[in-house]
Amino acid sequence: MQSRNKTQPPYFIQTFIFMLATLLTFPVYAVKVTLDPANWGLAQGKSCISCHQKSSAGLTHQWQQSAHAQAKVNCFDCHQADAGDADAFEHEGEVIATIVSPKDCGRCHQTETQEATASTHNKALLHLEQKFPKLAQKNDGQGLKQAGCTDCHGTRVTVKADGTIAPDSWPNTGIGRINPDGSIGSCSACHGRHSFSKAQARDPQACAWCHSGSESPDTESYASSKHGMLYQSHRADMNLDSEQWVTGKDYAAAPTCVTCHMSAAPGIKSSHDVGMRSAWELSTPISEKQSLVIFADGDRREVAESEPAPKRGAALAKVDGSMAKVKAVASPKRRRQIMSKVCIECHSKGFTQGFMRNFDNFVKHYNEKYAKPAAAIMQDLYAQGKLTPEKLDEPLEQHYWQLWHDDGIRARHGAAMASPTQAWTEGMHRVAKRFNGDWTTQLKALVGEQEALRLLQKYTGETDAAKDAIEDAIGAETAENTQNTGK
Numbered sequence: 001m002q003s004r005n006k007t008q009p010p011y012f013i014q015t016f017i018f019m020l021a022t023l024l025t026f027p028v029y030a031v032k033v034t035l036d037p038a039n040w041g042l043a044q045g046k047s048c049i050s051c052h053q054k055s056s057a058g059l060t061h062q063w064q065q066s067a068h069a070q071a072k073v074n075c076f077d078c079h080q081a082d083a084g085d086a087d088a089f090e091h092e093g094e095v096i097a098t099i100v101s102p103k104d105c106g107r108c109h110q111t112e113t114q115e116a117t118a119s120t121h122n123k124a125l126l127h128l129e130q131k132f133p134k135l136a137q138k139n140d141g142q143g144l145k146q147a148g149c150t151d152c153h154g155t156r157v158t159v160k161a162d163g164t165i166a167p168d169s170w171p172n173t174g175i176g177r178i179n180p181d182g183s184i185g186s187c188s189a190c191h192g193r194h195s196f197s198k199a200q201a202r203d204p205q206a207c208a209w210c211h212s213g214s215e216s217p218d219t220e221s222y223a224s225s226k227h228g229m230l231y232q233s234h235r236a237d238m239n240l241d242s243e244q245w246v247t248g249k250d251y252a253a254a255p256t257c258v259t260c261h262m263s264a265a266p267g268i269k270s271s272h273d274v275g276m277r278s279a280w281e282l283s284t285p286i287s288e289k290q291s292l293v294i295f296a297d298g299d300r301r302e303v304a305e306s307e308p309a310p311k312r313g314a315a316l317a318k319v320d321g322s323m324a325k326v327k328a329v330a331s332p333k334r335r336r337q338i339m340s341k342v343c344i345e346c347h348s349k350g351f352t353q354g355f356m357r358n359f360d361n362f363v364k365h366y367n368e369k370y371a372k373p374a375a376a377i378m379q380d381l382y383a384q385g386k387l388t389p390e391k392l393d394e395p396l397e398q399h400y401w402q403l404w405h406d407d408g409i410r411a412r413h414g415a416a417m418a419s420p421t422q423a424w425t426e427g428m429h430r431v432a433k434r435f436n437g438d439w440t441t442q443l444k445a446l447v448g449e450q451e452a453l454r455l456l457q458k459y460t461g462e463t464d465a466a467k468d469a470i471e472d473a474i475g476a477e478t479a480e481n482t483q484n485t486g487k
């Protein structure tokens with residue numbers, strides 16, 4: 001060991017000078033980047049830019065305006081590939097891939113990639129393949145695409161023998177896309193390329209191209225809520241470009257989708273796991289509250305409250321079917337607490353609790369009054385052989401679908417996002433009208449008037465189901481009563 005040269009300044013000053021030099025040489029990024037800056041800004045990227053400036057000027061311009069260009073992250077840093085990668089091809093002397101998957105982004109953005117990968121978003125295609133195996137396999141695996149599910153849910157991207165992507169599987173940036181490298185998801189579902197801006201992703205429009213329409217009518221719900229109204233009026237005060245975006249601190253004019261489902265509030269971190277704060281499953285025929293199971297490897301899945309609660313340390317099947325150890329379980333109550341923490345930045349505790357109570361009661365009302373009786377009657381008819389096992393081939397089944405899916409989802413999402421229009425006039429009123437109208441008419445046509453009334457009485461416990469439905473149909477008064485009494 002060398003003895004210290006007495007003419008040198010003491011250690012702490014040396015350390016200070018070293019730290020200062022480091023700070024001056026290495027840029028400090030607002031976004032946490034895991035890769036050492038020495039490993040990007042690769043020289044091969046220069047030729048991509050000069051050529052693509054001509055061949056695709058718009059795309060290159062988007063990149064030039066981005067935080068990536070400012071930080072010297074170029075085309076090749078993202079599009080580089082190993083010759084052995086399934087979708088690698090040679091392009092102007094370099095080996096590249098067109099798809100930049102979450103695995104590629106994850107070299108620099110580990111945390112966001114891990115959270116997105118663990119989230120329910122990334123299970124969007126897996127869920128469909130499991131729930132609709134026949135449809136998924138139909139027409140050489142093209143069934144889901146032809147049914148119109150994959151633009152939002154994602155495709156399995158396949159690669160032809162020559163390394164090019166099969167055109168029937170891409171372009172696609174669906175949220176649960178399965179990539180040639182095995183990774184799942186598509187970061188440019190929300191972060192439009194090639195600007196990859198977080199300000200753009202914070203805007204409610206980032207979610208609109210999937211979360212609108214009868215599958216998930218959130219854009220409509222938000223737009224017709226007070227929150228959406230205020231966002232429109234005060235967009236300039238939303239500070240969308242801010243490095244940090246903490247509710248109540250960096251902005252207060254209105255919450256966006258991202259405020260409630262993803263970003264930070266005092267005491268809660270921002271997360272790319274969008275489903276974390278939701279207690280209910282609002283898109284099934286009958287709603288149930290769900291626990292969130294967190295596995296040892298970070299992956300997640302939901303377990304309905306009616307199923308046995310998974311225990312810490314026990315083995316449980318993941319969504320992809322493999323077994324893994326349970327690390328922690330977030331109960332619906334815990335998930336609700338986290339969501340409520342966002343609200344109390346702008347509302348009182350009492351207001352927030354009152355809202356949540358009304359919302360829960362709305363879902364229970366939908367469940368008990370319409371969803372459970374309708375589901376039980378359908379079940380009874382299948383058991384009696386009065387309906388064929390084939391789904392959606394009979395008028396009664398089509399009205400049942402519209403009852404819980406088109407009308408029922410709209411009502412429940414509308415109530416969750418505080419939109420009276422979607423919750424009531426476009427939601428619960430239509431549920432009531434369909435239950436007592438078209439659906440009952442079809443039921444009578446199928447089994448006869450008397451049997452229909454017997455079934456209705458057996459499962460609703462009411463002799464005249466229409467009576468209460470009128471209360472829902474006249475609407476405003478019922479809605480108000482429900483709000484005031486919390487029933």
Ligand code: HEC
Pocket residue numbers: 028029030031032033035039040067068071073077078100101104105106107108109187188191196197198199
């Ligand atoms: C080679 C490293 C690297 C790769 C690969 C990379 N990024 Fe980045 N990313 C960065 C750096 C550096 C920044 C800028 C950090 C800053 O300015 O604070 C950044 C910033 C961002 C931002 C914030 C932009 C803003 O508006 O402030 C987003 C969003 C982002 N990246 C998404 C992605 C996505 C999605 C991918 C994959 C398609 C990706 N990045 C791939 C290094 C990388």
Ligand code: HEC
Pocket residue numbers: 044045047048049051052055075076079080091092094096097098
């Ligand atoms: C000499 C000009 C030139 C250079 C250099 C060049 N490209 Fe291209 N690139 C093109 C042209 C032309 C196309 C085809 C555009 C089209 O199909 O419209 C293309 C297509 C692409 C595609 C899309 C392929 C697909 O599957 O659709 C990607 C990704 C791409 N280039 C990335 C890069 C990257 C990364 C680099 C740097 C390593 C690079 N390019 C260098 C001209 C060039």
Ligand code: HEC
Pocket residue numbers: 048049052056059060063068073074075076077078079098099100101171172173186187188193194196
């Ligand atoms: C931050 C990472 C990143 C950088 C930097 C980047 N790309 Fe991309 N690029 C992507 C992603 C992500 C996609 C979407 C592919 C997919 O997932 O379907 C893409 C798609 C493309 C495509 C095909 C899709 C289309 O819209 O036509 C071309 C061509 C392309 N990039 C060229 C370039 C060029 C040229 C540059 C540099 C000027 C560049 N990229 C810089 C991430 C990046």
Ligand code: HEC
Pocket residue numbers: 120121123124125127128151152153173174175189190201206207208209210211257258261262274275276278281
């Ligand atoms: C490319 C399509 C797409 C985009 C963009 C998208 N989502 Fe989703 N989202 C989905 C799909 C599909 C599901 C259903 C996933 C599943 O559970 O199988 C989903 C599920 C969800 C859920 C429900 C989670 C649960 O617990 O069931 C929430 C909350 C959500 N998304 C919020 C958002 C927000 C907020 C944005 C915008 C920042 C967004 N999503 C952008 C397609 C998308």
Ligand code: HEC
Pocket residue numbers: 123124127128131132147148149150151152153209210211212213215216282283
């Ligand atoms: C416009 C985009 C879009 C299209 C197209 C779409 N979905 Fe969805 N889907 C969503 C969103 C967003 C959700 C999330 C709703 C939620 O979790 O509350 C969802 C949720 C679901 C769910 C419940 C969650 C799950 O994954 O288990 C099922 C099942 C489903 N979709 C099936 C389908 C099928 C089948 C098709 C094609 C016939 C389809 N979807 C087409 C956007 C879409």
Ligand code: HEC
Pocket residue numbers: 030031032102105106109112113116117185186187188189190191198201202243244245258262263264270271272274
């Ligand atoms: C559901 C939409 C959605 C998807 C999908 C998505 N992001 Fe984001 N991302 C956002 C939003 C919204 C923000 C801003 C969050 C905030 O400010 O709290 C963000 C912010 C970021 C940031 C900036 C983080 C910071 O510290 O400021 C990075 C980096 C990033 N995303 C990378 C990714 C990568 C990598 C992927 C794919 C693995 C991805 N994102 C997929 C919506 C999304």
Ligand code: HEC
Pocket residue numbers: 204207208211216218219222227255256257258259260261277278279280281282283336339413416417
């Ligand atoms: C003021 C906060 C808030 C805003 C803004 C908001 N949401 Fe929600 N969202 C909620 C609450 C609360 C729930 C119900 C949570 C539960 O189940 O306990 C919910 C439920 C959902 C669900 C259903 C989740 C499930 O489990 O089925 C989706 C999908 C969703 N929101 C997407 C969005 C999108 C997209 C936007 C923007 C267009 C948005 N939300 C705006 C608070 C908000």
Ligand code: HEC
Pocket residue numbers: 226227230247248251252253254255259260339340342343344345346347352355356418
């Ligand atoms: C960033 C601030 C902010 C956050 C976070 C926020 N809100 Fe709001 N909210 C507002 C503002 C502002 C209004 C409009 C108040 C007014 O003028 O009536 C509002 C109005 C409402 C209303 C309409 C009822 C009324 O007339 O006041 C409901 C319901 C509501 N919020 C529920 C919630 C819930 C539930 C959450 C959390 C999931 C939440 N809000 C989160 C700012 C916020």
